Amino acid sequence: MAVSGYEVTASKYRPKTFDELAGQEFVVSTLRNSLINGHIAHAYLFSGPRGCGKTSAARILARSLNCEKGPEAGPCDGKETDVCDNCRSISRGASMDVIEIDGASNNKVDEARQIIDEVLFPPQSGKYKVYIIDEVHMLTNQAFNALLKTIEEPPPYIVFIFATTELHKVPATIKSRCQQFNFRLIPIETIQEILKKICAEKGINAEDDALFWIARESTGSMRDAFTLFDQIASFSSGSIRSELIREKLGITGLDKLNALAEACAANDSPAAFALTDEILSSGIALEQFVIDLTGFYRSLLLLKNGVTRESLLGYRAALFSVKALETYDSIRLEQALDILLDCYRNIRYSVSPRFELETAVSKLTWLNKWVSPSELKQAIDSARSVLGAAGSTAGGNVASVQQKQAEPVSRNEAAVMPAAGAATAANNAAANNSAAGSAPARPQSSPDGRSLSDEFHKMLASRGTAAAADDDAPMWDSAVRKPENENPPQVDNVLSMIPGTVVN
Numbered sequence: 001m002a003v004s005g006y007e008v009t010a011s012k013y014r015p016k017t018f019d020e021l022a023g024q025e026f027v028v029s030t031l032r033n034s035l036i037n038g039h040i041a042h043a044y045l046f047s048g049p050r051g052c053g054k055t056s057a058a059r060i061l062a063r064s065l066n067c068e069k070g071p072e073a074g075p076c077d078g079k080e081t082d083v084c085d086n087c088r089s090i091s092r093g094a095s096m097d098v099i100e101i102d103g104a105s106n107n108k109v110d111e112a113r114q115i116i117d118e119v120l121f122p123p124q125s126g127k128y129k130v131y132i133i134d135e136v137h138m139l140t141n142q143a144f145n146a147l148l149k150t151i152e153e154p155p156p157y158i159v160f161i162f163a164t165t166e167l168h169k170v171p172a173t174i175k176s177r178c179q180q181f182n183f184r185l186i187p188i189e190t191i192q193e194i195l196k197k198i199c200a201e202k203g204i205n206a207e208d209d210a211l212f213w214i215a216r217e218s219t220g221s222m223r224d225a226f227t228l229f230d231q232i233a234s235f236s237s238g239s240i241r242s243e244l245i246r247e248k249l250g251i252t253g254l255d256k257l258n259a260l261a262e263a264c265a266a267n268d269s270p271a272a273f274a275l276t277d278e279i280l281s282s283g284i285a286l287e288q289f290v291i292d293l294t295g296f297y298r299s300l301l302l303l304k305n306g307v308t309r310e311s312l313l314g315y316r317a318a319l320f321s322v323k324a325l326e327t328y329d330s331i332r333l334e335q336a337l338d339i340l341l342d343c344y345r346n347i348r349y350s351v352s353p354r355f356e357l358e359t360a361v362s363k364l365t366w367l368n369k370w371v372s373p374s375e376l377k378q379a380i381d382s383a384r385s386v387l388g389a390a391g392s393t394a395g396g397n398v399a400s401v402q403q404k405q406a407e408p409v410s411r412n413e414a415a416v417m418p419a420a421g422a423a424t425a426a427n428n429a430a431a432n433n434s435a436a437g438s439a440p441a442r443p444q445s446s447p448d449g450r451s452l453s454d455e456f457h458k459m460l461a462s463r464g465t466a467a468a469a470d471d472d473a474p475m476w477d478s479a480v481r482k483p484e485n486e487n488p489p490q491v492d493n494v495l496s497m498i499p500g501t502v503v504n
């Protein structure tokens with residue numbers, strides 16, 4: 001330990017009993033039962049994310065096995081001065097009967113052979129000799145193979161406890177010889193509770209929001225939570241506050257994110273750019289800002305879908321901008337996330353990360369005008385039904401159809417399109433085009449860069465022509481007919497009214 005006597009929170013608060021192991025109820029109850037019933041396995045395999053208690057659980061199990069009160073009772077608890085000699089020496093890492101091996105640095109076959117030799121010597125003071133092998137997935141295949149036989153039939157006093165963060169890298173031959181336990185991420189609320197208790201013990205004043213933020217940031221790892229907590233406690237001088245954390249760690253505050261989203265929702269790009277500049281100038285790292293902004297839009301999306309849990313949203317639901325929430329639907333919010341996730345990916349390869357960010361912000365300012373591919377398809381489907389209705393009124397007059405083909409589509413023609421309820425998109429486009437006052441300009445591509453497939457054009461063309469040529473033909477049942485002319489005007493006309501389609 002450091003000369004100053006300072007001990008990091010993670011080591012100081014390493015759980016020593018099953019009761020202290022938080023968030024792993026299933027593991028705890030199963031291990032306890034097997035201890036009570038005397039069903040001790042030769043080998044255990046603990047898997048799960050880092051910092052969620054695998055090594056701690058292995059030590060607790062080792063303590064239980066060698067506790068002077070017997071395995072049934074679980075390890076001694078209480079102050080270190082009150083526990084039995086075996087429990088104490090194991091906690092201090094001084095027991096000769098509990099051997100901890102780091103699989104990452106002792107991964108060769110020779111080291112495995114050494115274990116196999118040592119296993120033959122019985123324990124010194126406890127009932128069991130326990131091998132805890134951490135990061136076991138790092139062992140070489142040869143090392144695994146050398147160990148197989150020993151794991152399957154060790155001397156009765158031997159217990160292996162393997163721990164890994166990468167279960168899929170552990171060979172099936174090993175897995176099938178072990179009792180497996182999957183450790184889970186620790187819930188944010190549980191982490192927050194533990195931090196709260198520690199603050200009370202240490203006499204630290206802490207805002208709930210601040211502890212919640214630490215818990216959320218550690219994404220289920222208790223060790224990460226403790227490490228972050230220590231860092232924050234070191235600059236907080238006895239009072240942990242959200243504001244100070246944001247300032248010191250360069251995190252974008254929710255107020256700023258709300259303001260930016262509101263500017264975007266109002267299509268106010270000058271304000272959005274100014275806010276972006278302000279946030280970056282305040283010293284927040286660009287990547288961090290993109291992460292925070294992405295998290296913010298994700299929360300909006302969750303809120304929009306009825307999720308209100310603070311642990312998922314990152315903040316209380318009531319703190320999010322109502323204006324931004326009202327402006328966007330799920331489709332627009334998904335698109336915002338796409339834009340920002342893309343932005344993050346692009347940052348590292350870009351000529352300028354800042355340009356990437358500003359482009360993303362710019363796209364966000366016209367988000368509410370964005371049309372998704374599925375909406376575009378809906379518009380096309382509506383247009384098809386409009387086309388059907390138009391075809392039946394104009395049907396039978398091939399000459400006039402062919403004559404019209406030479407002319408540009410006029411505003412009048414657009415205006416006579418039937419105002420079927422389903423054809424809103426087409427009508428909106430017609431209105432836009434009329435407002436422009438001249439032949440409708442055809443957009444070169446849809447906002448998401450897609451255009452209608454050639455196949456679809458051909459199908460529309462063939463159907464339109466067949467219907468126009470034959471009064472009796474059912475409108476949309478002309479798949480067998482050959483197109484007689486390329487693109488009858490109605491087709492072009494209707495397609496051009498759908499925002500973002502390309503008419504060739």
Ligand SMILES: Nc1ncnc2c1ncn2[C@@H]1O[C@H](COP(=O)(O)OP(=O)(O)O)[C@@H](O)[C@H]1O
Pocket residue numbers: 009010011012013014015020021022023024049050051052053054055056057163186222223224226
């Ligand atoms: N389930 C848990 N309950 C309480 N503290 C935990 C838990 N998991 C981890 N910790 C804390 O994190 C530190 C590291 O835990 P450890 O058991 O070594 O994690 P792992 O082996 O899963 O990476 C411990 O010292 C302890 O302070």
Ligand SMILES: [Mg+2]
Pocket residue numbers: 051054055056134163
């Ligand atoms: Mg570990």
Ligand SMILES: [Zn+2]
Pocket residue numbers: 066067068069075076083084085086087088
């Ligand atoms: Zn004991």
